[in-house]
Amino acid sequence: MKISSPRTLQTIVLFMLVVGLMALALGGFLAPLSGVLLSPVVSAQTWLSTRYQAMQDFVSSPSDMNRLRQRNAELEAEVARLQTQIIELQSEIREVQVLSALLDFARAHPENTFVSATVIGRDPSPFIQYVNINRGSNDGLRRGMPVVTHQGLVGRIAAVTASAARVQLITDPISNINVRLEPSQSEAVVSGQITGEIALDMIPIDAGVQPGDLVLTSGYGGNYPADILVGQISGIRKRDYELFQTASVQPAVDFSQLGIVMVITNFNPVDLEPLQP
Amino acid sequence: MFQSAVASYIPLLHGTVDLVLLALIAWALQERVDTAWQWALIGGLLFSLASALPVGVMLLAYVGVVAIAELIKRRVWQIPIIAMFVTVFFGTLLTHGLSVTALVLGGTPLPLFQALNLVTLPSLFLNILLAIPMYSLIGDLAGWLYPVELEV
Numbered sequence: 001m002k003i004s005s006p007r008t009l010q011t012i013v014l015f016m017l018v019v020g021l022m023a024l025a026l027g028g029f030l031a032p033l034s035g036v037l038l039s040p041v042v043s044a045q046t047w048l049s050t051r052y053q054a055m056q057d058f059v060s061s062p063s064d065m066n067r068l069r070q071r072n073a074e075l076e077a078e079v080a081r082l083q084t085q086i087i088e089l090q091s092e093i094r095e096v097q098v099l100s101a102l103l104d105f106a107r108a109h110p111e112n113t114f115v116s117a118t119v120i121g122r123d124p125s126p127f128i129q130y131v132n133i134n135r136g137s138n139d140g141l142r143r144g145m146p147v148v149t150h151q152g153l154v155g156r157i158a159a160v161t162a163s164a165a166r167v168q169l170i171t172d173p174i175s176n177i178n179v180r181l182e183p184s185q186s187e188a189v190v191s192g193q194i195t196g197e198i199a200l201d202m203i204p205i206d207a208g209v210q211p212g213d214l215v216l217t218s219g220y221g222g223n224y225p226a227d228i229l230v231g232q233i234s235g236i237r238k239r240d241y242e243l244f245q246t247a248s249v250q251p252a253v254d255f256s257q258l259g260i261v262m263v264i265t266n267f268n269p270v271d272l273e274p275l276q277p
Numbered sequence: 278m279f280q281s282a283v284a285s286y287i288p289l290l291h292g293t294v295d296l297v298l299l300a301l302i303a304w305a306l307q308e309r310v311d312t313a314w315q316w317a318l319i320g321g322l323l324f325s326l327a328s329a330l331p332v333g334v335m336l337l338a339y340v341g342v343v344a345i346a347e348l349i350k351r352r353v354w355q356i357p358i359i360a361m362f363v364t365v366f367f368g369t370l371l372t373h374g375l376s377v378t379a380l381v382l383g384g385t386p387l388p389l390f391q392a393l394n395l396v397t398l399p400s401l402f403l404n405i406l407l408a409i410p411m412y413s414l415i416g417d418l419a420g421w422l423y424p425v426e427l428e429v
Contacts, residue, residue: 128385173385195391
């Protein structure tokens with residue numbers, strides 16, 4: 001075959017050169033050469049790209065900062081909203097837990113009927129221990145009715161209006177409750193103190209009481225139903241020359257956290273005053 | 278209401294601040310105010326409604342406190358802060374003294390030394406601590422209700 005012109009020859013040579021280079025490249029024979037040739041190019045491009053990026057950031061940063069500040073403010077507002085929501089939910093959980101415990105208590109005492117009430121304030125005088133609740137005679141409350149929580153005895157209603165009532169706590173200095181100690185079955189009297197604590201008095205000197213013994217209402221005196229938990233003995237004072245022992249009592253109810261209480265409405269207190277000489 | 282729902286829940290030992298007393302004294306010590314006696318009666322009645330203390334006790338105590346404030350205002354009115362402190366001091370002692378007397382006469386077994394140490398002295402401290410903010414607040418209120426008349 002005769003080659004017609006030098007141009008055709010040039011094309012064929014070029015084609016063969018390209019094919020040869022491609023074959024060499026595909027075979028990996030050109031890698032060292034390309035590495036040597038491309039390395040300065042890559043370095044130069046990297047340098048250029050970095051500088052360009054820096055310039056672009058410098059020029060566009062104010063708008064980014066504003067956007068970031070705005071986003072930051074939005075996220076802070078969102079965090080605050082979620083924190084408020086968490087606090088509300090925690091509060092609701094606590095309330096549900098208390099209500100659930102009160103419900104359990106009411107179910108465990110089917111012989112009693114209860115009216116629940118919210119504590120709306122304490123007595124402004126620091127010398128006496130009373131709280132006010134948001135239920136009154138319109139809800140069937142009467143003077144003398146016992147007030148409890150799921151933890152134990154709170155006190156009794158001292159005064160009632162149509163829509164509110166005043167509860168004398170068992171920690172009030174004038175409060176005296178006849179109690180029974182478990183397991184010794186001894187009788188005693190629990191009295192309130194000015195310090196907001198309660199103390200046990202009139203325990204027979206020969207009664208075998210121990211710290212940790214339970215203090216329950218005895219029902220004597222007619223002011224409270226029997227077998228309501230009052231507290232637990234925390235310390236005993238016994239002197240041989242005295243007729244009675246005394247003891248300090250840890251109340252079952254946390255009076256500083258009193259929120260919801262239950263009034264036993266089917267208990268009629270007995271007024272023993274006419275029988276006293 | 279605030280006294281019963283909030284202030285009574287923030288004790289120092291077993292004493293609490295008496296906001297009604299502080300407001301009454303601050304009001305009575307204002308120069309242009311002459312309605313302190315009426316507010317003493319209102320404050321006493323409201324306190325009696327919220328408290329199990331005998332009705333007349335706080336009424337009497339607050340009227341007595343206003344009497345002390347009026348007396349002190351006439352003597353040392355040029356230094357109202359000192360007048361406030363002195364009145365709060367004697368006012369707290371008067372209200373607590375009358376409360377304890379009424380309770381003891383009513384048969385409440387109150388150990389007096391404990392009552393002084395655990396209730397009266399902490400209450401006195403809290404009342405004196407809050408005397409200046411209350412005086413400032415009531416002063417602003419009095420200035421708003423009784424503006425100074427300017428001669429043109």
